[in-house]
Amino acid sequence: MQLSREDLLRAYRSMCTIRQFEERVHAEFATGDIPGFVHLYAGEEASAVGVCMNLGARDSIASTHRGHGHCIAKGCDVAGMMAEIYGRKSGLCAGKGGSMHIADLDLGMLGANGIVGGGAPLACGAALTAKTLKTGAVAVAFGGDGASNQGTTAEAMNLASVWRLPVVFVLEDNGYAESTASAWSIGGDPLVRAEGFGIPGVRVDGHDFFAVHDAARDAIARARDGGGPSFLHLKLARYFGHFEGDGMTYRAADEVAKLRAERDCLTLFRRRVEEARLLDPAALDAVEAEVAALIEDATRGAKAAPMPAPADLLTDVYVSY
Amino acid sequence: MARKSFRQAVNEAISQEMARDPRVIVMGEDIAGGMGAPGEDDAWGGPLGVTKGLMPQFGRERVLDTPITESGFIGAAAGAALTGLRPIADLMFVDFMGVCFDQIFNQAAKFKYMFGGKARTPLVIRTMYGAGFRAASQHSQCLYPLFTHVPGLKVVIPSSPYEAKGLMIAAIRDDDPVIFFEHKMLYDVEDEVPDEPYTLPFGEANLTREGEDLTIVALGRMVTLANEAADRLGGQGISCTVIDPRTTSPLDIETILEEVRATGRLVVVDEASPRCNMATDISAQVAERAFEALRAPIRMVSPPHTPVPFSPALEDLYVPDVEKIIQAARTAMAAGGRKAA
Numbered sequence: 159m160q161l162s163r164e165d166l167l168r169a170y171r172s173m174c175t176i177r178q179f180e181e182r183v184h185a186e187f188a189t190g191d192i193p194g195f196v197h198l199y200a201g202e203e204a205s206a207v208g209v210c211m212n213l214g215a216r217d218s219i220a221s222t223h224r225g226h227g228h229c230i231a232k233g234c235d236v237a238g239m240m241a242e243i244y245g246r247k248s249g250l251c252a253g254k255g256g257s258m259h260i261a262d263l264d265l266g267m268l269g270a271n272g273i274v275g276g277g278a279p280l281a282c283g284a285a286l287t288a289k290t291l292k293t294g295a296v297a298v299a300f301g302g303d304g305a306s307n308q309g310t311t312a313e314a315m316n317l318a319s320v321w322r323l324p325v326v327f328v329l330e331d332n333g334y335a336e337s338t339a340s341a342w343s344i345g346g347d348p349l350v351r352a353e354g355f356g357i358p359g360v361r362v363d364g365h366d367f368f369a370v371h372d373a374a375r376d377a378i379a380r381a382r383d384g385g386g387p388s389f390l391h392l393k394l395a396r397y398f399g400h401f402e403g404d405g406m407t408y409r410a411a412d413e414v415a416k417l418r419a420e421r422d423c424l425t426l427f428r429r430r431v432e433e434a435r436l437l438d439p440a441a442l443d444a445v446e447a448e449v450a451a452l453i454e455d456a457t458r459g460a461k462a463a464p465m466p467a468p469a470d471l472l473t474d475v476y477v478s479y
Numbered sequence: 480m481a482r483k484s485f486r487q488a489v490n491e492a493i494s495q496e497m498a499r500d501p502r503v504i505v506m507g508e509d510i511a512g513g514m515g516a517p518g519e520d521d522a523w524g525g526p527l528g529v530t531k532g533l534m535p536q537f538g539r540e541r542v543l544d545t546p547i548t549e550s551g552f553i554g555a556a557a558g559a560a561l562t563g564l565r566p567i568a569d570l571m572f573v574d575f576m577g578v579c580f581d582q583i584f585n586q587a588a589k590f591k592y593m594f595g596g597k598a599r600t601p602l603v604i605r606t607m608y609g610a611g612f613r614a615a616s617q618h619s620q621c622l623y624p625l626f627t628h629v630p631g632l633k634v635v636i637p638s639s640p641y642e643a644k645g646l647m648i649a650a651i652r653d654d655d656p657v658i659f660f661e662h663k664m665l666y667d668v669e670d671e672v673p674d675e676p677y678t679l680p681f682g683e684a685n686l687t688r689e690g691e692d693l694t695i696v697a698l699g700r701m702v703t704l705a706n707e708a709a710d711r712l713g714g715q716g717i718s719c720t721v722i723d724p725r726t727t728s729p730l731d732i733e734t735i736l737e738e739v740r741a742t743g744r745l746v747v748v749d750e751a752s753p754r755c756n757m758a759t760d761i762s763a764q765v766a767e768r769a770f771e772a773l774r775a776p777i778r779m780v781s782p783p784h785t786p787v788p789f790s791p792a793l794e795d796l797y798v799p800d801v802e803k804i805i806q807a808a809r810t811a812m813a814a815g816g817r818k819a820a
């Protein structure tokens with residue numbers, strides 16, 4: 159662990175922002191104000207932040223339907239995200255995309271994705287651009303345990319291998335795809351699958367920010383140095399339902415409570431930096447308070463923001479009839 | 480007769496056919512749910528609960544949860560249909576056809592013809608379609624015109640719970656691949672639905688209103704809106720026929736032509752994107768075969784040619800509504816000459 163004090167504060171701020179953002183969306187969704195399908199990332203923060211801390215703005219990520227965390231970790235504007243989730247014109251995608259399609263191409267955030275397995279080929283494309291134009295950039299494909307079973311994922315990994323693309327495949331194995339356990343749905347071992355494509359991989363405790371960070375740092379460095387693709391299998395957990403409204407009856411009754419009590423990535427982070435005297439509790443508390451204010455502003459702003467105008471329906475498409 | 484929701488009607492049709500024929504199986508992602516998980520089995524019954532209860536009734540051997548591999552399991556359903564099972568595969572949202580379309584349109588659709596008539600492919604693919612759910616661009620499309628375009632597929636678009644049960648049973652008993660479209664906004668709609676099994680015919684349109692001045696053809700969820708428009712127009716002295724084709728392939732064009740010849744005016748309401756959709760197809764066939772009967776230009780009511788927007792403010796403008804149908808009907812009535820006596 160060679161992270162500076164500033165890096166540690168940045169990591170904690172980013173993870174707290176994701177957590178508080180998702181807790182707030184969860185609460186607001188329950189009031190009925192937020193339309194559509196919303197998939198929350200709470201519990202998985204160490205993955206998005208641990209990986210994206212190693213990336214710059216020219217690097218790209220392809221995300222999933224559970225994309226809020228990836229967006230925040232890649233630097234997306236939280237107020238713009240919240241406005242998007244509320245369908246407002248000031249949203250990051252002008253209200254046209256919603257929770258499942260937040261993107262910010264200037265930051266290399268290539269979009270959340272409503273199609274499971276849709277992201278990995280796109281990340282290969284971003285890596286191909288980097289390789290062809292010799293920009294030195296890398297791409298990261300985030301995907302779930304469910305997505306790992308899609309043909310697109312396998313095809314993308316093989317392509318990355320034969321083209322030696324600067325791409326890292328991050329499998330966020332949160333134990334479930336909807337209500338289906340990953341222990342059942344994944345035949346064999348994802349690491350062996352990667353190995354079958356000639357892609358080096360490691361399994362990492364996805365609750366542990368430092369473990370994720372270090373594994374991602376090595377994989378991203380390898381990609382940047384022309385070493386080709388890598389694979390990370392992160393074991394982690396989501397705290398909320400598959401989507402908001404999911405009763406989660408398929409989980410053990412005490413499962414989430416236990417995870418929150420024993421394996422929470424924010425708690426583990428705090429404990430680690432406090433015990434090692436890298437950051438003092440007051441500094442961490444200050445981050446939390448600062449983030450709370452940010453989320454409050456973003457939510458108020460989103461609620462007060464105007465909806466898109468009727469004319470907006472027909473813009474941003476190459477032809478209108 | 481009992482009142483049942485569209486959701487119950489589909490569930491009951493599948494359940495009755497599974498009880499009748501042991502070759503009928505169901506497969507899909509979380510179609511029962513809870514596979515390998517510590518909590519409740521049959522936790523989901525599909526994301527909107529349509530197949531809930533089938534697994535406890537028929538067991539996991541006949542109600543198969545799948546990994547997220549549409550190309551794999553839809554293809555496997557086609558292969559199973561070719562070799563003696565009668566699978567009902569759940570393509571959760573029709574938008575996901577992009578992941579697995581080859582297995583549908585190059586494989587299942589073509590077996591019978593390519594193999595010189597030797598193959599039977601009794602496959603049903605159930606799928607959700609349609610806007611209004613705030614589900615954004617990749618979970619709100621109609622896409623049935625794409626399937627209608629492919630020879631060898633049958634395409635069913637039920638408009639009510641009663642229609643859904645009869646058409647689903649017909650689909651399961653059919654020996655060709657059938658794509659069965661369920662509008663996600665219809666699941667909670669209730670209707671009188673008989674308890675006993677019954678079938679409704681493919682390629683035979685249903686007249687939900689009969690009138691003299693104007694013919695409205697509408698599909699799926701749009702039938703309800705067309706009926707409402709017809710009722711309001713009726714109150715204003717414009718009497719409308721409303722045709723629900725039930726299936727777009729086969730399409731009962733004869734009934735449509737007959738009604739257009741009787742009224743001389745046609746409005747087609749189609750929730751699918753406006754280029755090469757069912758409205759353009761039906762309009763072209765009418766123009767070709769009943770041009771002389773038309774007293775006014777055909778009016779088409781479809782969304783604009785854009786992806787489905789997320790924001791409720793935009794989605795509500797996007798989807799055709801009763802007002803737009805009435806507007807189109809008025810335009811059709813205002814144009815052209817009077818009907819010959």
Ligand SMILES: Cc1ncc(C[n+]2csc(CCOP(=O)(O)OP(=O)(O)O)c2C)c(N)n1
Binds near residue numbers: 303
């Ligand atoms: C091609 C496709 N199939 C199915 C779905 C429906 N769906 C949305 S999320 C999801 C589960 C994804 O599981 P996983 O990849 O593990 O991600 P997680 O939700 O756990 O983050 C499913 C089946 C979809 N959106 N796209």
Ligand SMILES: [Mg+2]
Binds near residue numbers: 335
């Ligand atoms: Mg998962």
